[in-house]
Amino acid sequence: xxSIRKPLIxxxxxxxxxxxxxxxxxxxxxxxxxxxxxxxxxTAAIVQTFFELGTPPELIAKLSGIGCSSKTPTxxxxxxxxxxxxxxxxxxxVTGANAANRANIHIGxxxxxxxxxxxxxxxxxxxxxxxxxxxIIENNGVYGLTxxxxxxxxxxxxxxxxxxxxxxxxxxxxxxxxxxxxxxxARSFSGDKKQLIPILKAAVEHHGFALIDxxxxxxxxxxxxxxxxxxxxxxxxxxxxxxxxxxxxSEVITAELxxxxxxxxxxxxxxxxxxxTLPDNYDPRxxxxxxxxxxxxxxxxxxxxxxxxxDQESSDIHDLNRTTEEPLITLPFKKLCPGKSELxxxxxxxx
Amino acid sequence: MTQQIDQIGLDNxxxxxxxxxxxxxxxxxxxxAIRFATVNGTGSxxxxxxxLKAIFRMGVPVSGKNLFPSNIQGLPTWYEIRVNGxxxxxxATSFDLVVAMNTQTYEADIASVRPGGYLIYDSSWFIPTKxxxxxxxxxxxxxxxxxxxxxxxxxxxxxxxxxGYAGAVAAAISLDTTVLSELLDETYSSNEKLRNSxxxxxxxxxxxxxxxxxxxxxxxxxxIDSNKDKILIDGNxxxxxxxxxxxxxxxxxxxxxxxxxxxxxxxxxxxxxxSETITLEDGTTEVKNNYIVLQAEDELAALAMVVGASWxxxxxxxxxxxxxxxxxxxxxxxxxxxxxxxxxxxVQRTGPSTGMPTRVQQADIMECAYxxxxxxxxxxxxxxxxxxxxxxxxxAFDLAEHFxxxxxxxxxxxxxxxxxxxxxxxxxxxxxxxRGRVLSAEDLESIPKFYRYSDEDADFVTPRxxxxxxxxxAYFNRGSGHDRFGGYTESSDSYIQVVDRxxxxxxxxxxxxxxxxxxxxxxxRFGVITLGSCEMAVKEALYxxxxxxxxxxxxxxxxxxxxxxxxxxxxxHEITVVVEQNRDAQLRSLLILETGSSPDQLRSVLSYGxxxxxxxxxxxGLLNQLKD
Numbered sequence: 001x002x003s004i005r006k007p008l009i010x011x012x013x014x015x016x017x018x019x020x021x022x023x024x025x026x027x028x029x030x031x032x033x034x035x036x037x038x039x040x041x042x043t044a045a046i047v048q049t050f051f052e053l054g055t056p057p058e059l060i061a062k063l064s065g066i067g068c069s070s071k072t073p074t075x076x077x078x079x080x081x082x083x084x085x086x087x088x089x090x091x092x093x094v095t096g097a098n099a100a101n102r103a104n105i106h107i108g109x110x111x112x113x114x115x116x117x118x119x120x121x122x123x124x125x126x127x128x129x130x131x132x133x134x135x136i137i138e139n140n141g142v143y144g145l146t147x148x149x150x151x152x153x154x155x156x157x158x159x160x161x162x163x164x165x166x167x168x169x170x171x172x173x174x175x176x177x178x179x180x181x182x183x184x185x186a187r188s189f190s191g192d193k194k195q196l197i198p199i200l201k202a203a204v205e206h207h208g209f210a211l212i213d214x215x216x217x218x219x220x221x222x223x224x225x226x227x228x229x230x231x232x233x234x235x236x237x238x239x240x241x242x243x244x245x246x247x248x249x250s251e252v253i254t255a256e257l258x259x260x261x262x263x264x265x266x267x268x269x270x271x272x273x274x275x276x277t278l279p280d281n282y283d284p285r286x287x288x289x290x291x292x293x294x295x296x297x298x299x300x301x302x303x304x305x306x307x308x309x310x311d312q313e314s315s316d317i318h319d320l321n322r323t324t325e326e327p328l329i330t331l332p333f334k335k336l337c338p339g340k341s342e343l344x345x346x347x348x349x350x351x
Numbered sequence: 352m353t354q355q356i357d358q359i360g361l362d363n364x365x366x367x368x369x370x371x372x373x374x375x376x377x378x379x380x381x382x383x384a385i386r387f388a389t390v391n392g393t394g395s396x397x398x399x400x401x402x403l404k405a406i407f408r409m410g411v412p413v414s415g416k417n418l419f420p421s422n423i424q425g426l427p428t429w430y431e432i433r434v435n436g437x438x439x440x441x442x443a444t445s446f447d448l449v450v451a452m453n454t455q456t457y458e459a460d461i462a463s464v465r466p467g468g469y470l471i472y473d474s475s476w477f478i479p480t481k482x483x484x485x486x487x488x489x490x491x492x493x494x495x496x497x498x499x500x501x502x503x504x505x506x507x508x509x510x511x512x513x514x515g516y517a518g519a520v521a522a523a524i525s526l527d528t529t530v531l532s533e534l535l536d537e538t539y540s541s542n543e544k545l546r547n548s549x550x551x552x553x554x555x556x557x558x559x560x561x562x563x564x565x566x567x568x569x570x571x572x573x574x575i576d577s578n579k580d581k582i583l584i585d586g587n588x589x590x591x592x593x594x595x596x597x598x599x600x601x602x603x604x605x606x607x608x609x610x611x612x613x614x615x616x617x618x619x620x621x622x623x624x625x626s627e628t629i630t631l632e633d634g635t636t637e638v639k640n641n642y643i644v645l646q647a648e649d650e651l652a653a654l655a656m657v658v659g660a661s662w663x664x665x666x667x668x669x670x671x672x673x674x675x676x677x678x679x680x681x682x683x684x685x686x687x688x689x690x691x692x693x694x695x696x697x698v699q700r701t702g703p704s705t706g707m708p709t710r711v712q713q714a715d716i717m718e719c720a721y722x723x724x725x726x727x728x729x730x731x732x733x734x735x736x737x738x739x740x741x742x743x744x745x746x747a748f749d750l751a752e753h754f755x756x757x758x759x760x761x762x763x764x765x766x767x768x769x770x771x772x773x774x775x776x777x778x779x780x781x782x783x784x785x786r787g788r789v790l791s792a793e794d795l796e797s798i799p800k801f802y803r804y805s806d807e808d809a810d811f812v813t814p815r816x817x818x819x820x821x822x823x824x825a826y827f828n829r830g831s832g833h834d835r836f837g838g839y840t841e842s843s844d845s846y847i848q849v850v851d852r853x854x855x856x857x858x859x860x861x862x863x864x865x866x867x868x869x870x871x872x873x874x875x876r877f878g879v880i881t882l883g884s885c886e887m888a889v890k891e892a893l894y895x896x897x898x899x900x901x902x903x904x905x906x907x908x909x910x911x912x913x914x915x916x917x918x919x920x921x922x923x924h925e926i927t928v929v930v931e932q933n934r935d936a937q938l939r940s941l942l943i944l945e946t947g948s949s950p951d952q953l954r955s956v957l958s959y960g961x962x963x964x965x966x967x968x969x970x971x972g973l974l975n976q977l978k979d
């Protein structure tokens with residue numbers, strides 16, 4: 001996709017993270033998406049997340065399929081390797097990349113068409129395999145690059161810009177992921193950075209497949225009256241009671257968080273996610289509760305957001321395979337090739 | 352039983368003497384073919400393999416071809432063994448001995464015995480009178496009755512009946528019983544009950560034949576020493592072994608006949624060679640695997656996983672057959688254009704569409720050569736037998752990484768799933784893998800700036816970098832139009848610069864591909880070009896024609912792109928006939944397209960019915976093409 005380099009404007013000294021890097025080190029080239037696109041807000045949240053986590057940029061592998069959403073990996077972490085692949089096929093490409101080098105941090109950016117139409121089968125199986133990755137669906141309910149066709153997440157009754165209503169029921173990625181046994185399921189809204197960044201941080205730290213469905217209004221083709229993925233609709237219907245805070249291992253839980261109504265979940269590396277103001281004592285570790293909560297909210301015409309489910313002890317693809325800790329790509333040839341004498345021994349049963 | 356012999360109209364009490372004298376076979380030592388007709392799912396494979404291996408151990412060149420249905424249980428299946436002391440073991444077209452254990456196919460099986468040949472059948476049942484022939488000998492053995500008395504459990508009875516016919520065949524062809532007995536002991540070394548049952552069943556069949564027929568028959572075996580330094584192995588096992596020896600750590604696949612056993616064997620070999628048991632501080636042990644095998648959701652995803660793994664820096668492969676290649680086209684284009692290595696094993700079967708999944712063809716040549724939309728050309732390797740499957744597969748990884756592109760190994764069902772007698776696999780311990788131009792963190796430090804598609808070498812290859820190494824090596828890999836810096840482009844010139852280099856890179860790979868095998872004869876006016884599993888049949892045909900006074904030059908092509916030798920071979924003959932196993936003469940077409948040879952220079956002999964090509968077909972075809 002076309003991209004424009006960001007001009008280097010001398011600025012006042014910026015804050016640095018644990019690696020001594022500034023937020024600029026986590027930015028990419030300038031976005032060529034439409035002004036006001038929800039995707040750009042998600043990009044900004046990703047930049048902020050990696051900056052705050054102090055993730056070494058070279059360890060990040062950012063991958064995508066095809067569509068407006070899939071353009072965005074160019075717009076964050078210029079120092080990371082990127083892979084803009086083909087429509088819908090990002091999940092198996094990440095599966096392979098993660099299989100080869102488990103030390104990298106894999107983030108996949110997809111859209112609702114990419115993930116829930118052409119690539120549904122791949123998404124489903126990456127969830128089943130519990131590939132250790134952050135999987136973001138930038139969900140706008142519309143095919144933007146081809147100018148406004150319905151996507152598989154368009155609600156029944158929502159209309160195109162020209163007023164034509166959709167009559168095919170949508171696929172809800174959150175319900176889909178919960179039913180498949182996903183180990184981390186969240187939903188957020190591109191316009192709510194305060195909620196999105198802690199979720200992103202938790203997703204990066206999560207050991208396994210972390211799905212984040214981010215409703216991201218399409219300013220051009222799906223931000224009108226009659227759309228259920230518009231800024232206005234989301235602001236009116238977003239149900240963000242399941243609020244969470246992400247705490248790195250070094251951070252101290254501050255008193256301002258209401259302890260009495262919170263659940264603290266410890267992640268693999270010792271970091272913590274603290275859930276607060278939970279509706280009906282919502283426990284994000286209870287898959288059935290999550291399923292019920294999501295479907296009840298949906299029936300009320302609400303869009304529940306937040307970190308909806310987490311299984312912090314799930315086994316990822318490498319745990320299941322019992323892969324060696326060392327990335328497979330660094331194993332030396334001598335260790336991999338059994339050599340001539342073994343070959344001769346092997347052939348003894350073929351004579 | 353006597354009554355049943357009467358039923359089939361044998362008037363001579365000694366069935367081996369019942370043939371019409373004029374059709375009597377002359378003595379054939381180490382030169383005959385046997386066909387076994389059974390029902391699939393009854394365990395006949397172990398009996399057939401037992402015989403094949405025993406013949407191999409007697410030092411005699413032999414082949415075994417399994418002609419099986421796409422089914423698990425209950426349909427007709429055949430197994431053919433050809434024994435040939437001179438080493439010509441391509442598929443036989445007529446059979447000296449047929450073992451007819453499947454009443455459903457009696458008619459065809461009885462018809463497949465050559466005049467003067469023999470039929471072993473289960474004389475517990477009648478053979479309809481209309482199927483009887485008086486130019487062959489019927490050797491009735493009441494297997495069902497005999498084995499019902501001996502083995503009480505029904506499943507065991509069915510299995511052991513097959514070992515029983517192996518015993519009878521052993522008596523008929525003078526198979527060394529010590530060899531057989533040793534084989535059974537080895538096979539069932541850990542299961543005494545099964546070992547004893549097998550011995551009993553073998554003896555039952557053997558003794559019945561010895562007591563009731565003039566054994567051995569005129570078709571018989573004698574020990575020779577042709578199999579020194581040879582092994583008996585199927586191509587899918589040796590292909591998997593090639594992946595292990597090449598250092599592949601990631602395999603992604605989707606089950607498909609006839610390629611399934613490549614991935615399954617790789618998995619098995621990995622647990623043998625790539626699994627470490629580590630003792631932890633607390634004394635407990637933990638298994639650590641230096642590999643990962645991914646069973647993908649489909650073939651498209653399988654190749655996508657391979658591409659992801661190769662992009663990240665692992666040696667990765669997938670194995671599939673034609674229908675899988677069709678699905679993989681999208682990712683093949685991506686890997687070609689973004690220059691990511693990938694190894695694809697295509698064990699070809701009969702197409703198009705689902706076709707005949709358990710039958711063979713070489714019909715994916717054109718599809719693989721130009722797979723995916725847009726201008727694409729791929730590197731192909733054509734192994735001819737399991738030994739080459741091992742070598743070429745290991746080579747494929749070097750080629751893929753050196754040239755940063757997909758490499759397809761075109762095996763087929765005949766090579767992949769049948770046992771072949773081949774030279775022992777060899778390995779050079781001094782060999783080191785060729786990872787191609789991959790820049791390390793230090794390499795990156797030493798250059799001012801990294802551009803993915805710049806700085807090409809003599810092979811038109813540009814350096815690549817791996818994620819996780821250095822921000823200096825970071826670039827955006829994209830299947831969309833890109834310039835030589837790796838940036839997005841919609842500019843004609845920048846686009847052309849990259850795709851023109853790709854076609855030069857493809858051509859440059861020709862000199863790294865295994866050279867064609869050439870055998871010339873003085874004064875030969877015509878040439879024959881072939882590939883892959885046709886080799887044995889073509890060589891036998893050429894030998895036979897040479898005996899009849901027609902000398903032909905021979906070239907077997909081992910890969911694509913073609914080297915200059917191929918064009919020179921075609922140009923140095925009045926006519927060159929291309930022998931291949933597909934309907935549309937795909938190799939001939941590729942030769943015309945890629946060498947610039949005129950269609951007038953190249954003719955075709957084609958076999959595409961799904962069974963392995965035979966020397967007879969090649970002889971007839973060549974004579975037909977060269978008669979004017």
